[in-house]
Amino acid sequence: MLAAMSASPLPPRSPDGAQPPSSGDACPGALRLHRADDGALARIRIPGGVLTSRQATALGDAAGRLGDGELHLTSRGNVQLRGLDPGSGPELAGVLDRAGLLPSARHERVRNVVASPLSGLDGRGTMDVAPWLDEVDRLLCGSDRTTALSGRFLLALDDGRGDVDALGADLTLIGHHTGALLRVGDGDAVLRLPASEGPRAALTAAEAFLDTADATPRPDETGERRSDGETRPARDGFWRVRDLPGDAVDALHAEVVRRLRGAGVPFAAVSRPRPSGAGAPAHGPVTGNGGAASLSVGVPLGRLSRDQWERLSAAGPLRLTPWRGVVVTGLGAGRLRSLPGELAAAGLITGPGSPWSGVGACIGRPGCAKSLADVRAQAAAATGPVGRLPVYWSGCERRCGRPSGEWIDVVAVxxxxxxxxxxxxxxxxxxxxxxxxxxxxxxxAAARDTRT
Incomplete structure (x- = not known):
């Protein structure tokens, strides 16, 4: 079972209270609060979405005591607290540190790691990625070089079922019957290597990305068009692998090969396995591994009230999913029978057929000044029969938190x-x-059911 990494003491802050060095992007974190219309916002990175009950309780208490009481799940299995007082940062940092959620102040924004949420629970996949998750987080937090990674850089650990492999991460480790597959960027070329070398290879690739990005000339100050259609100002640098021009991506792949060979890591270049089409876990009971059962729970619009969060935290250890859901683990047979009804009565999704399935939205108005509409209220008004495709509502062209893969994009204009x-x-x-x-x-509704 995936386990939360044990934390070392939080490094002391400088006497003037300055934040750790940043990589130049404006992504919020646990120590760098973002000012929004509804107060300050903190984004707490939770590698693999794994939370003990004690850690989940600490987050709920912080949301209720320091924020607006709600907890918002992100598309990377992280948690955002909103409505914070701008001066609450030091107190929040102390709460997170005591809960073991801040193993390194210098690395807290770069611990962006998603993992197959049902790994080791349902008997699917080729391996349990728990050892990878702990080791990848340890290596990230132990490297001085990785402090330069952007808060947007993403690592994915896929147990072989193909779920988080489809999320467009910058680095992806995939469990395979022959060992591990390492994919850099979103291409189909992968390196096959021993499973035990997967985390070290991922760190090597992350550090190679930073050096390649540093050596790549920036475009002129007019900016450049990215593959997702956004224009990124040149001064922002290269935050993700997809930001690099094509020749730099080729150079990155060659550099990863060179460094792995120099480190004595055996590998072979192979083709990426055909995607399996796996996606978000189906809502409902999860069984199949011979031990305790689990429950996959959907969260409408990824927003949890204090009561909903407390019910989940009390039920067992949690895994937050990149699809803004929660998997409650460690359930006995009796609890598995009673918990779905309790959580459904509290407004959560515990089975098929909910009109909220596949519906997501950014915060919209009134929380975001850039939003043109209250897209959460509009999404609620437009819910109906479950559509074939997921839908994501955005209040402006930034489309914060939008998913990967295939979906219906609704943007307020x-x-x-x-x-x-x-x-x-x-x-x-x-x-x-x-x-x-x-x-x-x-x-x-018509767009969600399209077959073209």
């Missing part, structure tokens, strides 16, 4: 909403619907 079918890097012809709730709901 002046006078209405733009609806598009996104599949990887390809976006279909958009349809714009005016400010008519009924027409918007119908258009979104």
């Amino acid at each position: 002046p006078g209405g909403h733009r609806i598009s079918h996104v599949r990887g890097d390809t976006t279909g012809r958009p349809v714009t619907v005016g400010d008519d709730p009924a027409a918007l709901a119908a258009a979104v």
Whole structure:
């Protein structure tokens, strides 16, 4: 079973209270709060989404005592606390440190690691990624070089089922019957190596990325168009592998090979396995590994009230998923029978057929000044029968928190909403619907059931 990494003492802050050096991006963290319209925001990185009951309780207490009482799940299995007083940072840091959630102040924003949430629980996959998760986090926090990683850089640990392999991480370790597969970026070329060498190879690749990015000339100050359609100002540097130009990506792959060979790590270049199509865990009981059972729970719009969080925290250790869900682990047979009804009564999703399945949204108004609409309320008004494709509502063109893979993209624009079918890097012809709730709901439902 995935286990939370044991934490070392939090390094002391400098006498003037300065934050650790940043990599130049503005991603919030646990020690760097972001000012929003509804107060300050903290983003707590939780590698693999793994929380003990004690850690989950500490987060809930912090949300209730320092914030607005709610906990927001992100598309990387992390937690955001909102409505914080801007001066609450030191107290929040102390709470997280005592709970073992801040093993390194210098690395807290770079601990972006997602893992197959059902690994070791349902008998699927080729391996349990728990040892990888602990070792990857230990290596990240033990490297001075990785403090330069952006808060957006993402590592994925896939147990072979293909779920988090589809999330477009910068580095992906995939369990395979022959060992481990390392993928750098989103291409199909992978390196096969012993499973025990997977974490060290991932750290090697992360450090190689930083050196390659440093050696790559920046475009001119007009910025450049990224593969996801956004324009990134040149001064922001290269935060992710996909930000690098093509020749730099090739240089990165060659550098990873050179460093692994120099470190004596045996490897072979192979083709990436055909994606299995696995995605978010189905909501409901999880069995199949011969021991205690688990429960996969959906969270409407990824937002948990204090009561909902307390119910989950009291039920058992948690795994937060990149699909804004929660897996409650370590359940006995009796608890597995009673818990789904209790959580469903509290407004959570514990089985198939919920109209909230596959529906996501950014914070929107009134929490975000850039948003053009209260997209969470609009998403709620437009819920209906479960669609074939997930849908994500965004209040502006930034589309914060949008998913990867295939989904229906609904973006608020002046006078209405733009609806598009996104599949990887390809976006279909958009349809714009005016400010008519009924027409918007119908258009979104039709788009979610598209077969093209």
